[in-house]
Amino acid sequence: MTDQAPVPYAGPVRVLSGVQPSGALHLGNYLGALVKFARLQHEMDTFIFVADMHAITVWQDPALLADQTREIAAAYLASGLDPAKATIFPQSAVREHAELAWIFNCVARLGWLDRMTQFKEKSGKHKERSSVGLYTYPVLQAADILVYKATHVPVGEDQKQHLELTRDIAGKFNHDFDRPGFFPLPDPLIQGPGARIMSLRDGTAKMSKSDPSDNSRINLTDDADAIAQKIRKAKTDPEPLPENLEDLAARPEADNLVGIYGALAEMTKAQVIAEFGGKGFGTFKPALADLAVAKLGPVGEAMRRFLGDRAEIDRILAAGAEKAREAAAPTVAEVREIVGFWKG
Numbered sequence: 192m193t194d195q196a197p198v199p200y201a202g203p204v205r206v207l208s209g210v211q212p213s214g215a216l217h218l219g220n221y222l223g224a225l226v227k228f229a230r231l232q233h234e235m236d237t238f239i240f241v242a243d244m245h246a247i248t249v250w251q252d253p254a255l256l257a258d259q260t261r262e263i264a265a266a267y268l269a270s271g272l273d274p275a276k277a278t279i280f281p282q283s284a285v286r287e288h289a290e291l292a293w294i295f296n297c298v299a300r301l302g303w304l305d306r307m308t309q310f311k312e313k314s315g316k317h318k319e320r321s322s323v324g325l326y327t328y329p330v331l332q333a334a335d336i337l338v339y340k341a342t343h344v345p346v347g348e349d350q351k352q353h354l355e356l357t358r359d360i361a362g363k364f365n366h367d368f369d370r371p372g373f374f375p376l377p378d379p380l381i382q383g384p385g386a387r388i389m390s391l392r393d394g395t396a397k398m399s400k401s402d403p404s405d406n407s408r409i410n411l412t413d414d415a416d417a418i419a420q421k422i423r424k425a426k427t428d429p430e431p432l433p434e435n436l437e438d439l440a441a442r443p444e445a446d447n448l449v450g451i452y453g454a455l456a457e458m459t460k461a462q463v464i465a466e467f468g469g470k471g472f473g474t475f476k477p478a479l480a481d482l483a484v485a486k487l488g489p490v491g492e493a494m495r496r497f498l499g500d501r502a503e504i505d506r507i508l509a510a511g512a513e514k515a516r517e518a519a520a521p522t523v524a525e526v527r528e529i530v531g532f533w534k535g
């Protein structure tokens with residue numbers, strides 16, 4: 192790579208992120224991603240999409256995919272994203288993502304992709320039977336971001352490595368084609384207590400859509416009873432809550448529940464400990480259940496309300512797709528010229 196310091200990107204700030212329409216959304220997605228999207232739309236130009244092209248890296252029933260996309264859109268709206276402020280759209284409606292992804296496939300190096308831990312986790316023992324798309328998934332993610340020249344990408348902790356790859360691709364493109372500062376090196380926005388929510392059954396495993404136990408996660412569509420029951424059943428130890436952060440860090444399940452409380456109440460873990468340290472889970476869990484029901488109940492209800500009018504969701508997504516295309520097209524036109532593609 193270049194020996195000189197990279198020329199900084201001089202374009203405007205812009206937020207971009209997305210969630211895959213593959214399985215029900217859970218508390219981790221909500222706190223790690225959706226809440227941040229809604230907050231950022233007031234601060235910056237914001238693009239939020241439904242990653243249906245990423246979803247088909249593993250099998251999706253074609254008869255269900257469009258409706259799964261609407262569900263994610265409904266979750267965005269229910270979490271407070273406002274189509275008058277943010278551009279909300281389906282990834283596959285903007286073909287520029289795929290076109291730029293191909294070019295980036297030729298910029299990214301095999302060695303870079305070989306290091307991606309999420310591919311290793313998702314492909315499991317049978318790597319040779321995974322789709323090629325699952326392997327180049329982070330390259331498409333880089334195209335999603337850079338086709339809008341986005342500068343800020345709110346995601347959960349598990350996406351950190353994909354964001355590093357995006358920066359590497361942007362830097363190599365700028366360097367190889369001698370266009371310093373053409374693409375920004377986007378910053379991941381990961382900070383905050385919701386960045387890594389763990390399973391309710393195992394404080395060392397990430398809360399995930401693919402966990403076979405439904406009790407391991409709180410789904411955005413769970414009703415009040417289900418939410419309260421899952422928190423009541425959450426794995427804990429018999430000790431009262433610790434009185435300081437070092438002791439808390441040594442107890443993953445307690446740490447996770449304190450983190451969830453903090454993220455929902457917009458408090459730091461230290462503040463939660465100041466309130467509940469020394470108290471037993473018999474006191475803390477009901478308080479957490481009440482808080483979770485109060486915060487998530489209305490989100491689930493709003494989601495159901497939005498899903499009651501699918502035509503309206505479709506209108507929002509179509510209008511968003513049009514705006515997104517307008518933003519993406521000039522980047523791809525420039526990139527085509529930069530790489531020397533056929534004109535016409």
Ligand code: AMP
Nearest residue numbers: 211219220223224346347386387388398
């Ligand atoms: P996915 O459902 O994998 O498309 O993830 C959507 C967003 O939710 C991404 O920004 C993830 O980083 C975030 N996310 C997923 N699981 C968690 C979790 N357990 N804790 C915090 N954020 C998460």
Ligand code: TRP
Nearest residue numbers: 207208209210211242245332335
């Ligand atoms: N890979 C992300 C996830 O699983 C989803 C995603 C696709 C994304 N493209 C993106 C997130 C671009 C941020 C920016 O969560």
